[in-house]
Amino acid sequence: MTPTHSLRRLAGSLLLACLSLPALAAPQHALTLYDEPPKYPADFKHFDYVNPDAPKGGTFRQSSFGGFDSLNPFINKGVSAENISIIYDTLMRQSLDEPFTEYGLVARQIEKAPDNSWVRFYLRPEARFHDGHPMRAEDVVFTFNALMKDGAPLYRQYYADVAEVVAEDPLKVVFTFKHKGNRELPLILGQLPVLPKHWYAQRDFNRGNLEIPLGSGPYKVAEVKAGRSVRYERVKDYWAKDLPINRGFYNFDAMTFDSYRDTTVALEALKAGAFDYSLEVSAKNWATAYNVPAVRDGRLIKEELPNGNPTGMQGFIFNIRRPVFQDIRVRKALSLLLDYEWTNKQLFNGAYTRTGSYFENSEMAARGLPGPGELKILDPVRSQVPEQVFTQDFHNPVSDGSGMIREQQRQAYKLLQEAGWKIVDDKMVDTNGQPVSIEFLLAQTEFERVLLPFKRNLADLGIELNIRRVDVSQYITRLRSRDYDMIVGGYPQSNSPGNEQREFWSSAAADNPGSRNFIGLRDPAIDQLVDGLINAESRQSLIDHCRALDRVLLWGYYVIPNWHIKTWRVAYWNHIGHPKVSPKYDIGIDTWWIKPGTPPKASQATAGEAN
Missing domain, CATH: 3.40.190.10 (Periplasmic binding protein-like II)
Structure with a gap:
């Protein structure tokens, strides 16, 4: 090869390399x-x-809690x-x-x-x-x-x-x-x-107050009534209003949020016309509380929108920082004492499905025994996780729905005995001889009725469950300081789980007061599984990592799984419109609008009645 040819070949190689980098x-x-x-x-x-030609105007009134x-x-x-x-x-x-x-x-x-x-x-x-x-x-x-x-x-x-x-x-x-x-x-x-x-430049970023902040988005804060309400107004000259990603969005001239301390009062305010829209989370309310003339004649619309998201895990969460919950046998025993079948039939009108995965309603949920991809991930931590991860498919206990769970209580009692607990003077005492008393921290009134049957089942074994309801501010403070035994909480999931899993499960997040590691997990095996999930190099690898992590969390009995529904239940007055096509992974409330010429329902509730 001549020098000229060599130079030409080198130049060509360099050119191809340079061209490939921008690509x-x-x-x-x-x-x-x-x-x-x-x-x-x-x-x-x-x-x-979206409706790209959605009308602009009007005030969209919503409620908030606490x-x-x-x-x-x-x-x-x-x-x-x-x-x-x-x-x-x-x-x-x-x-x-x-x-x-x-x-x-x-x-x-x-x-x-x-x-x-x-x-x-x-x-x-x-x-x-x-x-x-x-x-x-x-x-x-x-x-x-x-x-x-x-x-x-x-x-x-x-x-x-x-x-x-x-x-x-x-x-x-x-x-x-x-x-x-x-x-x-x-x-x-x-x-x-x-x-x-x-x-x-002239303010302390770390200061929480009610000074109206400077923003850049489609709305700005227009009015604040401390602790009671906030009003946002649409920015008419919003710099990004004509971008394709914003077309059909942000159609309300104003949005207001009135704070309610009781969700039952808020529901009555909705039915009275005090605000325009609500996302209903109570199956009982959805089944029975909307039997009013406004619903029957179509002025107040009830609608279920499909929810394509993984439902994640809602459950009764154990704070394993507390010594009482550090034995897995105790956590499993207490899990046996939730009678889901009776609860769903008697309290929820059969509306829910029991949650059996931290990635429920998705391909990432673990089912059956681990496949080859999962085994490759789990084998390095085999000695650090429960044996059942490899040998059994996880299932929640199932009752006959009669309200009598004798067999589950017998199994629970046996597990508690194995953990060193025993009955003394009709009270369950722990390994130190102290009567077992568990505080369940709660902020929502309506959840008390769900906990009362669980409380009775625990009482049958001599365990005292104290339901402690506090206001939202105190609840958040205690949550951040990890000052609770049990709470009801959730771990929402997306179709592409990633870095947020560290906030849920990692050792580094255990003492982080802002994290969602409510459980208090400090487990090197779980840390390794989370890191692998975050660094998955393909969709299939992500699925395998999620399933592997799912199995380890389930068999750790860190929460008592609750229930889920695969739709959003929304109620709204008929002067509100929304696109014919709903987004698969969201309600899409920012794409809704107020119908021109359709006056909003006049409020029949005074400010004192609504708050």
Whole structure:
């Protein structure tokens, strides 16, 4: 080969290499978890689940529960106002009809490394805050650093793999990562709100108060009545109102949230016309409480919308930081004492299905015995997890629904005896000879009726269950300080679980007061499974990791599984309209509107009656 040919071949190789780099890391209008093509192309006009010509106008009235004392949702102090995030724009926004795809909002384009070691956001030059100040890369850097330094502890957990954020120029910001391969992290950073650096220059970011914050989103805070109500008004010159991802969204001129301390009172206020819409979470209410003329004649509409999300796990959560719950036999015994079949029939009108997985209603739920992919993940931790993970399919106990659970109580008593508990003077005492008394911390009145049968079943074995109901502020304070024995709580899941699993289950989150590690898990095997899930390199690998983690959590008896339903139950007055096509993974309330020429139901409740 001649030198000329060698040079030509080298030049060609270099040219191909240079051409290949932009192809691998070219700026995109959207990001997906496994680099599959997004549903909507770069030139899309609007999402399929909106009415692009929806009318604008009117006030949309909703309720909230428990009150608030802060307009700062980013810190671990106080209770922030309902829906306050509506005033902030994020770098990207997730579509509601794809498992996990984000499209640029503040960022017009996004570029990420082929090995997911960094992500770069190109900001829209027209993006601005409500005071007209432009949104720039320095605001993104400020936001990230402020959340990491002074924000709620969950942010430090969520963004733990970010090594550095740099403003490369006013419209370009890059995040570099400590580790390669975390496919979800670029999308997580896309959810970052962009806060105004110039506004916080004279303010303490870590202070929770009712000063109206400066935002950039489709709405701004217009009026606040401390602890009682908040009013948001649509920003008429909102900088992003004409973007395709916003077409058909944000149709109400104003939105109000009135706080109620009792959900029963709130339901009566809805029926009286005090507000326009409610998401009903009580099966009993849905079956019996809407038998009113307004429903019968079609003025107040009851509708069930399909919910394509994994339902996740709601359950009675054990705080295993408490010595009383550290023996798995105790947790299993107490789990046997919830008579779901009787509860569903007598209290819920048979509306629910028992939850049997932390990833219920999805392909990620563990079923049967572990398959080859799961075994490959589980074998390295075999000695650290219950043997049943490998040998048995997990099932909740099933009763005949009669309200008599003698066999389950016998099994529970046997387990408690094996754990060293015994009956003394008709009371169950623990290994230290102390009578067993468990406090169940609660904020919702309506859940007491669910707990009372459980309380009776425990009492039959000499165990005292004290139901302690507190107001929302005290409940949150005790939750953050881990001052509870048991609570009812949930672990919501998406179709693409990832970094949030650390917040749920990791040892690092156990003492983090802002995390959802309510259980108090500190288990190296679970940490390993969570890390593997986050770094899964394919959809099938993610499924296998979720199923493996699911099995270990289920056989650990860390919660007493509750129940779920696969629809959203909504009630709304007939002057409210919504698109014919609902998004698969959300109610899509921001796409609804008020029908022109249809006056809202006049309120028949005074302010005193409603609150």
